[in-house]
Amino acid sequence: MGAITVRLTDVDGKEVTIDDCEAGETLMEAARRKGVAGIIAECGGACSCATCHVYVDEEWIDMVGEPDDVEEDMLDMVDDIRRPNSRLSCQVKLTARLDGLTAEVAPEL
Numbered sequence: 001m002g003a004i005t006v007r008l009t010d011v012d013g014k015e016v017t018i019d020d021c022e023a024g025e026t027l028m029e030a031a032r033r034k035g036v037a038g039i040i041a042e043c044g045g046a047c048s049c050a051t052c053h054v055y056v057d058e059e060w061i062d063m064v065g066e067p068d069d070v071e072e073d074m075l076d077m078v079d080d081i082r083r084p085n086s087r088l089s090c091q092v093k094l095t096a097r098l099d100g101l102t103a104e105v106a107p108e109l
Ligand code: FES
Pocket: 028, 040, 041, 042, 043, 044, 045, 046, 047, 048, 049, 050, 051, 052, 074, 088, 089, 090, 091
């Protein structure tokens, strides 16, 4: 299976392509590996900090799916900047189906 490619717009508006993502890796892990600005991931992926918040592009939101209850609670904590397409990138597990995924890093609170 080939590598998965994702494209993120970082918090400074710069587009970053990550073309060597592995299935099973989270979007947060890929972004951290590439040093994407604005993905802090303070809790290391435990879904308890919301510093990995992204806005998934509309065309990908159905494919990425809905947040679970724990993630919903965390997203409620960033209500001021939450959008319908908000996800915590540590909870988005990459698969071949998400090859080409695009998202924007949410601003820091
Ligand atoms: S890394 Fe903390 S919630 Fe995602």
